[in-house]
Amino acid sequence: MTPHPAIELAGIDKSFGAVHANKNINLTVAKGSIHGIIGENGAGKSTLMSILYGFYQADRGEIRIDGKPITIRDSQTAIASGIGMVHQHFMLVENFTVLENVMLGAEGGQLLAKGVAGARKELKRLEAEYGLDVDPDAIIEELPVGKQQRVEILKALYRGAEILILDEPTGVLTPAEADHLFRILKVLRDQGKTILLITHKLREIMAITDEVSVMRRGEMVATRKTAETTVEELAELMVGRRVLLRVEKGEAQPGKVLLSVKNLTVKDSRGVTMVDDVSFDVREGEILGIAGVAGNGQSELLEAIAGIRKPTSGEILIDGQPVAGLDPARLRELGLAHIPEDRHHMGLVLKFEEYENSVLGYHRDPRYGRGALLDLDAIRKDAEEKIAKYDIRPPNPRLKTANFSGGNQQKIVVAREIERDPKMLIIGQPTRGVDIGAIEFIHRRIVEMRDAQKAVLLVSVELDEIRSLSDRIIVMFAGKVVGEATPDAGEQALGMMMAGAV
Amino acid sequence: MSTASVPLPNWISYGVLPVLNLLVAFFISGLVVWSIGENPFQALKLLIEGALGRGEAIGFTLFYTTSFIFTGLSVAVAFHAGLFNIGSEGQAYVGGLGAALVALALDHYVPWYVTMPFAVIGAALFGAAWAFIPAWLQAKRGSHVVITTIMFNFIAAALMVYLLVNVFIVPGKMAPETRTFLPGGQLPKLDWLMALFGMKLGPAPFNVSFIIALVMCYLVWLLIWRSKLGYEMRTLGISPSAAVYAGIPYSRTVIIAMLISGGLAGMMALNPVMGASARLQVEFVAGAGFVGIAVSLMGRSHPLGIVFAAFLFGILYQGGADLSFEMPNITREMIVVIQGLVILFAGALEYMFRPAVVRIYQTLSGK
Numbered sequence: 001m002t003p004h005p006a007i008e009l010a011g012i013d014k015s016f017g018a019v020h021a022n023k024n025i026n027l028t029v030a031k032g033s034i035h036g037i038i039g040e041n042g043a044g045k046s047t048l049m050s051i052l053y054g055f056y057q058a059d060r061g062e063i064r065i066d067g068k069p070i071t072i073r074d075s076q077t078a079i080a081s082g083i084g085m086v087h088q089h090f091m092l093v094e095n096f097t098v099l100e101n102v103m104l105g106a107e108g109g110q111l112l113a114k115g116v117a118g119a120r121k122e123l124k125r126l127e128a129e130y131g132l133d134v135d136p137d138a139i140i141e142e143l144p145v146g147k148q149q150r151v152e153i154l155k156a157l158y159r160g161a162e163i164l165i166l167d168e169p170t171g172v173l174t175p176a177e178a179d180h181l182f183r184i185l186k187v188l189r190d191q192g193k194t195i196l197l198i199t200h201k202l203r204e205i206m207a208i209t210d211e212v213s214v215m216r217r218g219e220m221v222a223t224r225k226t227a228e229t230t231v232e233e234l235a236e237l238m239v240g241r242r243v244l245l246r247v248e249k250g251e252a253q254p255g256k257v258l259l260s261v262k263n264l265t266v267k268d269s270r271g272v273t274m275v276d277d278v279s280f281d282v283r284e285g286e287i288l289g290i291a292g293v294a295g296n297g298q299s300e301l302l303e304a305i306a307g308i309r310k311p312t313s314g315e316i317l318i319d320g321q322p323v324a325g326l327d328p329a330r331l332r333e334l335g336l337a338h339i340p341e342d343r344h345h346m347g348l349v350l351k352f353e354e355y356e357n358s359v360l361g362y363h364r365d366p367r368y369g370r371g372a373l374l375d376l377d378a379i380r381k382d383a384e385e386k387i388a389k390y391d392i393r394p395p396n397p398r399l400k401t402a403n404f405s406g407g408n409q410q411k412i413v414v415a416r417e418i419e420r421d422p423k424m425l426i427i428g429q430p431t432r433g434v435d436i437g438a439i440e441f442i443h444r445r446i447v448e449m450r451d452a453q454k455a456v457l458l459v460s461v462e463l464d465e466i467r468s469l470s471d472r473i474i475v476m477f478a479g480k481v482v483g484e485a486t487p488d489a490g491e492q493a494l495g496m497m498m499a500g501a502v
Numbered sequence: 503m504s505t506a507s508v509p510l511p512n513w514i515s516y517g518v519l520p521v522l523n524l525l526v527a528f529f530i531s532g533l534v535v536w537s538i539g540e541n542p543f544q545a546l547k548l549l550i551e552g553a554l555g556r557g558e559a560i561g562f563t564l565f566y567t568t569s570f571i572f573t574g575l576s577v578a579v580a581f582h583a584g585l586f587n588i589g590s591e592g593q594a595y596v597g598g599l600g601a602a603l604v605a606l607a608l609d610h611y612v613p614w615y616v617t618m619p620f621a622v623i624g625a626a627l628f629g630a631a632w633a634f635i636p637a638w639l640q641a642k643r644g645s646h647v648v649i650t651t652i653m654f655n656f657i658a659a660a661l662m663v664y665l666l667v668n669v670f671i672v673p674g675k676m677a678p679e680t681r682t683f684l685p686g687g688q689l690p691k692l693d694w695l696m697a698l699f700g701m702k703l704g705p706a707p708f709n710v711s712f713i714i715a716l717v718m719c720y721l722v723w724l725l726i727w728r729s730k731l732g733y734e735m736r737t738l739g740i741s742p743s744a745a746v747y748a749g750i751p752y753s754r755t756v757i758i759a760m761l762i763s764g765g766l767a768g769m770m771a772l773n774p775v776m777g778a779s780a781r782l783q784v785e786f787v788a789g790a791g792f793v794g795i796a797v798s799l800m801g802r803s804h805p806l807g808i809v810f811a812a813f814l815f816g817i818l819y820q821g822g823a824d825l826s827f828e829m830p831n832i833t834r835e836m837i838v839v840i841q842g843l844v845i846l847f848a849g850a851l852e853y854m855f856r857p858a859v860v861r862i863y864q865t866l867s868g869k
């Protein structure tokens with residue numbers, strides 16, 4: 001007799017009001033395999049996984065784990081059935097230690113001491129078995145993101161997970177951290193665990209999955225053995241048309257200097273120098289890319305330019321006029337638009353309806369209402385136009401922003417900032433969590449901005465993105481600019497600079 | 503996690519859940535009444551009759567409702583900006599000073615409808631002024647507004663007693679209160695409104711400030727959901743980091759929100775001071791500021807919800823007073839316990855039954 005598949009989903013259906021997020025989904029995942037799930041933003045991937053993990057209840061359909069049909073009412077049932085989930089936004093208590101976080105909710109009895117000893121032993125064992133090394137006594141907030149994610153995996157394994165769901169796990173990781181994660185996943189698979197991996201990066205799918213399923217507009221449209229498919233085929237299955245995986249752009253026509261940063265130094269709230277004596281110019285009609293491993297001061301640099309963080313010393317000039325220390329509202333008036341790295345905490349108010357977010361930061365503009373009141377009709381009409389132009393799904397300005405899928409949330413921010421037709425655009429991680437079709441679209445918009453003689457400053461940890469979009473590249477390491485390069489510089493050379501080796 | 507993230511339709515969140523909470527509060531109150539040897543159904547009947555039985559009873563109920571609407575709005579406005587204003591009590595108290603000064607200055611010369619707008623402004627200004635220092639300290643120094651507003655309640659109480667005993671007291675009289683305002687400094691009763699429904703108001707002090715309260719409900723709704731300032735307040739209240747990104751000035755928004763909150767609390771004074779007793783007395787606020795916190799919580803910080811919640815607490819106040827009169831076993835303190843239970847279940851424990859309701863909802867809708 002062949003063993004039962006680890007997961008079988010049969011006829012899963014789920015609607016949110018008018019949005020049919022999952023339509024009659026069938027999926028079989030073999031035990032001890034890594035199964036990728038890809039699909040456009042809003043295709044229903046996260047919804048499907050949330051059903052498997054008990055966040056949502058399916059309207060119809062059956063879930064079988066190891067051949068046994070089960071009803072997953074909530075995450076407790078899911079955990080009891082051996083399903084673990086690593087959320088994209090970690091659910092860790094920041095000021096607890098690793099050990100405390102792993103134990104939380106599974107303390108094992110009234111007396112903590114006994115549980116602690118047991119947990120420590122178990123943690124050691126998991127560490128040895130899967131190569132998941134983290135110091136059990138480290139405080140979460142002091143750990144880099146990659147390690148925090150490892151704690152999430154440990155949490156799931158500690159609760160006896162046999163099936164691990166990872167929803168876009170690499171969006172926040174550096175390439176090295178992502179590689180490490182994949183090594184861990186492979187070890188887990190080889191030990192017989194089953195892994196479901198959602199990602200927008202087809203490269204990752206090709207590198208580590210055994211099988212891959214494609215979702216489109218709520219339907220499961222294809223499942224392939226990874227060895228028998230190609231990136232091009234997957235891209236086409238996802239989007240339903242051929243996708244340009246390269247950016248097409250002509251020669252830049254740089255004009256005068258619009259944005260100028262001189263000897264800028266920025267300290268964070270703890271007084272640590274994050275940006276150290278940085279200088280550069282951005283001309284109109286060019287895209288300046290800032291490459292670097294995450295956490296080397298790029299975020300603080302962007303925030304300082306956007307007026308969110310006060311620089312400690314140095315100058316920022318717009319059109320020759322000093323602007324350091326001005327607030328974001330004033331900078332917007334001067335024609336500076338900002339697509340922030342962190343859409344959940346900065347770019348959007350998740351509890352707002354979509355149209356309310358479509359004017360965030362521009363709500364004082366007379367076109368959205370003269371006098372003290374907002375002109376809601378004008379705002380909603382404006383929001384609808386952006387929704388149509390950027391193909392934001394579902395096309396409903398009255399939907400709560402939190403209920404849009406990750407990629408569509410990003411499009412809300414991008415549409416708002418680009419459609420203002422600013423003079424300068426500063427961008428952090430423009431395509432984090434965005435599907436390949438939308439990446440193509442956003443990239444084209446950014447190049448259009450350049451061609452319209454805007455000055456564009458781009459920060460991304462995706463080296464590919466930096467290389468394909470930028471006209472010039474500077475590399476940041478440990479808060480300093482360590483080098484400048486042209487986009488045709490080799491990946492190796494850039495990689496060396498990013499590692500601070502030059 | 504688990505059921506907390508499961509979305510429920512609005513009619514359950516805003517209809518079934520609050521009613522369920524209320525029923526449980528009444529049930530436990532019933533047990534309390536029963537345990538002291540009284541019949542809970544009889545008590546409930548007396549309470550309802552006492553609050554809604556006759557025109558006069560309704561008049562008293564609506565009088566309390568009016569005060570609670572003002573303080574409920576006050577708490578709600580601050581709450582939308584992410585601030586927990588515990589100081590409505592003190593702001594209302596000082597607001598009374600503003601209203602009284604206007605009434606004392608004008609009642610000799612002009613009719614009430616000329617005095618009224620100035621009294622509204624006076625009450626609001628004084629209430630707002632009392633909120634300003636905590637607001638400023640929060641905005642500029644980061645001193646938590648919860649702590650400072652509580653302290654300001656005590657300072658307000660001391661200040662008002664001092665003023666009434668030493669400054670406003672009528673020479674030769676014992677009571678620490680101002681002189682009685684002439685009709686030009688009083689807000690007339692709404693007996694015509696009651697007459698429309700074929701009821702008699704009698705001596706109940708239901709007055710024009712009720713209409714002012716309803717107007718304020720509309721204005722608060724306009725402010726929060728239709729104005730640029732309200733948009734900024736909500737952004738700040740939900741996501742301070744997004745507010746920074748959007749260039750919404752923290753200090754200014756905090757201070758303005760607190761001034762409006764204090765102003766609304768101050769207007770509460772119109773009702774007892776100019777509408778009922780026609781003079782400024784000590785402790786006229788009588789806890790309405792604190793009830794406002796419960797009203798705002800229960801009404802989900804929405805003006806419409808606040809009107810309903812204020813009415814409910816109006817019933818409890820008026821009906822409760824009547825009940826303790828009719829059933830001497832049920833003391834005034836007992837009524838406070840019952841009100842406390844309503845606050846506990848409707849406000850603090852509002853999510854207690856949610857998981858169970860989610861399960862039932864899932865089962866019933868066949869999921």
Ligand SMILES: Nc1ncnc2c1ncn2[C@@H]1O[C@H](COP(=O)(O)OP(=O)(O)OP(=O)(O)O)[C@@H](O)[C@H]1O
Nearest residue numbers: 016021041042043044045046047403404405406407
């Ligand atoms: N709670 C909700 N209420 C209403 N609609 C929702 C809710 N959750 C998800 N949706 C909608 O369901 C659809 C599927 O969303 P889902 O988050 O599953 O997409 P996704 O495939 O994970 O996309 P992404 O790649 O952008 O993360 C979207 O149209 C989304 O707006």
Ligand SMILES: [Mg+2]
Nearest residue numbers: 045046405406
């Ligand atoms: Mg998703």
